[in-house]
Amino acid sequence: EAQVTQNPRYLITVTGKKLTVTCSQNMNHEYMSWYRQDPGLGLRQIYYSMNVEVTDKGDVPEGYKVSRKEKRNFPLILESPSPNQTSLYFCASSRNADTQYFGPGTRLTVL
Amino acid sequence: KQEVTQIPAALSVPEGENLVLNCSFTDSAIYNLQWFRQDPGKGLTSLLLIQSSQREQTSGRLNASLDKSSGRSTLYIAASQPGDSATYLCAVRPGGNAGNMLTFGGGTRLMVKP
Numbered sequence: 001e002a003q004v005t006q007n008p009r010y011l012i013t014v015t016g017k018k019l020t021v022t023c024s025q026n027m028n029h030e031y032m033s034w035y036r037q038d039p040g041l042g043l044r045q046i047y048y049s050m051n052v053e054v055t056d057k058g059d060v061p062e063g064y065k066v067s068r069k070e071k072r073n074f075p076l077i078l079e080s081p082s083p084n085q086t087s088l089y090f091c092a093s094s095r096n097a098d099t100q101y102f103g104p105g106t107r108l109t110v111l
Numbered sequence: 112k113q114e115v116t117q118i119p120a121a122l123s124v125p126e127g128e129n130l131v132l133n134c135s136f137t138d139s140a141i142y143n144l145q146w147f148r149q150d151p152g153k154g155l156t157s158l159l160l161i162q163s164s165q166r167e168q169t170s171g172r173l174n175a176s177l178d179k180s181s182g183r184s185t186l187y188i189a190a191s192q193p194g195d196s197a198t199y200l201c202a203v204r205p206g207g208n209a210g211n212m213l214t215f216g217g218g219t220r221l222m223v224k225p
């Protein structure tokens with residue numbers, strides 16, 4: 001089944017404890033992205049990648065890192081999480097500039 | 112910077128009504144526009160993608176139109192059903208080298224009452 005998977009789906013952590021949210025797609029898509037969704041602010045793009053080893057900042061990249069070492073994986077790294085990074089995170093992928101497919105989301109709470 | 116607006120923010124209609132959701136964007140230099148559906152606490156499901164050269168796309172009871180010059184898209188839902196209740200989002204992808212920098216609207220929360 002064609003899909004985008006994210007892990008973990010739910011995470012509660014404490015300020016400053018490094019964490020990684022994984023994202024994987026099995027559709028051989030070139031483009032991948034990370035978004036966060038917050039009430040009243042909508043969906044905002046954090047980082048995106050147009051191919052392996054090619055990443056770029058979105059609207060809200062501060063406090064996040066990404067890497068794209070393999071085509072299928074695009075992990076999101078929070079080196080030192082803070083409470084303002086509490087949010088619902090989505091990973092998405094697409095074949096070039098075509099239809100975007102979203103993962104199920106990761107709900108992160110930083111205490 | 113591209114800005115995408117969706118009006119209304121919320122809409123409640125009785126079952127069976129035809130309805131129109133609106134999406135407007137400030138920069139007409141887009142590559143494509145996509146409509147999504149999001150159920151509470153869930154991910155986004157793609158409904159329709161319109162390329163900048165197209166005027167409309169149809170899928171079942173859904174029809175999306177695009178007027179790039181005026182910076183507008185509409186999503187028409189025919190014969191609405193309670194199962195259509197969800198938040199509907201539009202997103203535009205920039206033109207030029209067809210980058211991956213999508214901009215989303217704030218969404219329209221639709222409730223279809225039986």
